[in-house]
Amino acid sequence: xxxxxxxxxxxxxxxxxxxxxxxxxxxxxxxxxxxxxxxxxxxxxxxxxxxxxxxxxxxxxxxxxxxxxxxxxxxxxxxxxxxxxxxxxxxxxxxxxxxxxxxxxxxxxxxxxxxxxxxxxxxxxxxxxxxxxxxxxxxxxxxxxxxxxxxxxxxxxxxxxxxxxxxxxxxxxxxxxxxxxxxxxxxxxxxxxxxxxxxxxxxxxxxxxxxxxxxxxxxxxxxxxxxxxxxxxxxxxxxxxxxxxxxxxxxxxxxxxxxxxxxxxxxxxxxxxxxxxxxxxxxxxxxxxxxxxxxxxxxxxxxxxxxxxxxxxxxxxxxxxxxxxxxxxxxxxxxxxxxxxxxxxxxxxxxxxxxxxxxxxxxxxxxxxxxxxxxxxxxxxxxxxxxxxxxxxxxxxxxxxxxx
Numbered sequence: 001x002x003x004x005x006x007x008x009x010x011x012x013x014x015x016x017x018x019x020x021x022x023x024x025x026x027x028x029x030x031x032x033x034x035x036x037x038x039x040x041x042x043x044x045x046x047x048x049x050x051x052x053x054x055x056x057x058x059x060x061x062x063x064x065x066x067x068x069x070x071x072x073x074x075x076x077x078x079x080x081x082x083x084x085x086x087x088x089x090x091x092x093x094x095x096x097x098x099x100x101x102x103x104x105x106x107x108x109x110x111x112x113x114x115x116x117x118x119x120x121x122x123x124x125x126x127x128x129x130x131x132x133x134x135x136x137x138x139x140x141x142x143x144x145x146x147x148x149x150x151x152x153x154x155x156x157x158x159x160x161x162x163x164x165x166x167x168x169x170x171x172x173x174x175x176x177x178x179x180x181x182x183x184x185x186x187x188x189x190x191x192x193x194x195x196x197x198x199x200x201x202x203x204x205x206x207x208x209x210x211x212x213x214x215x216x217x218x219x220x221x222x223x224x225x226x227x228x229x230x231x232x233x234x235x236x237x238x239x240x241x242x243x244x245x246x247x248x249x250x251x252x253x254x255x256x257x258x259x260x261x262x263x264x265x266x267x268x269x270x271x272x273x274x275x276x277x278x279x280x281x282x283x284x285x286x287x288x289x290x291x292x293x294x295x296x297x298x299x300x301x302x303x304x305x306x307x308x309x310x311x312x313x314x315x316x317x318x319x320x321x322x323x324x325x326x327x328x329x330x331x332x333x334x335x336x337x338x339x340x341x342x343x344x345x346x347x348x349x350x351x352x353x354x355x356x357x358x359x360x361x362x363x364x365x366x367x368x369x370x371x372x373x374x375x376x377x378x379x380x381x382x383x384x385x386x387x388x389x390x391x392x393x394x395x396x397x398x399x400x401x402x403x404x
Contacts, residue, residue, distance in 0.1 A: 017384030057345035065292035075289035117365030130376035130397035146239030151207035245392025
């Protein structure tokens with residue numbers, strides 16, 4: 001591997017919004033390679049599973065250092081969220097979030113999550129035109145679930161998520177609309193905390209955990225309200241935008257191949273395993289968040305100098321032939337193989353169990369209510385987008401009962 005190449009990163013996505021074709025070459029020939037961003041910043045791409053795990057887990061790679069880098073994109077020029085911190089500060093935030101989304105809580109929430117999916121799916125009706133599953137299904141499903149789990153009335157999901165999306169789409173710009181959204185969100189989040197403090201009993205919602213009501217001596221009880229509001233804001237982003245867009249991508253994959261749809265309809269017990277495979281094949285991002293090396297380090301025989309910016313490509317690692325057989329094939333009956341779909345190390349997704357439940361409920365609920373659902377357009381005519389951080393589809397037009 002030589003110095004910075006003329007290639008500009010990020011690369012265009014592959015067919016159907018899949019990973020860029022260049023990743024196969026990098027995995028085979030240049031697992032650690034130096035490229036440049038559009039602003040001429042040189043970074044190191046890391047693609048193989050073992051190396052990506054090292055970058056995600058070894059404290060020599062700093063997320064906070066990368067968040068402080070100049071420029072924008074790939075997690076630079078920020079530093080206000082939990083994803084921008086290193087331990088031990090990161091641990092103080094992550095511990096109560098992990099407690100709020102524990103496997104036990106996720107299991108207790110499963111019936112309600114499945115109920116929401118079932119109700120929404122059964123409410124869908126064919127009309128003169130196609131049904132857009134993003135607007136009519138994945139958005140209300142993700143929005144209602146995250147609002148109820150945080151402790152809000154689920155009917156408030158358009159209000160809460162609408163203001164969050166307004167701020168995200170503005171790219172940090174200021175203006176009357178953004179100021180109004182910030183004010184409404186501040187009122188909503190502080191009001192939720194105040195109401196939750198006043199309510200008797202500990203309940204089973206995220207706000208209660210962040211307040212330490214379940215365990216007064218736990219980390220949640222040590223947070224300030226400002227920190228709790230910051231976490232609630234981030235959880236709405238990941239719980240709404242992330243689930244809405246990723247579930248839509250996964251439904252696209254299922255419906256783009258009627259054979260997959262029919263297999264999951266006939267054998268719904270395959271759906272949990274199919275979700276794991278879909279998360280591997282259609283990740284939430286084809287790039288990710290930078291780290292900086294705090295000292296010289298070697299990966300796959302390549303020396304990365306201290307201070308260098310390093311991008312661990314989880315989506316590439318999920319296609320590593322050293323770990324998976326036929327990694328470029330989508331196989332909903334693939335035996336479970338540990339992958340990096342949820343990350344690794346201190347920044348591994350703390351809501352893994354809930355995400356798996358949500359996606360299984362979202363896919364299963366739709367197929368149970370509409371087993372003949374199919375795309376109303378050719379798969380190649382669906383627009384894949386990365387307007388916000390998670391990859392998604394702009395719209396997913398379907399016919400509910402007239403598919404081939």
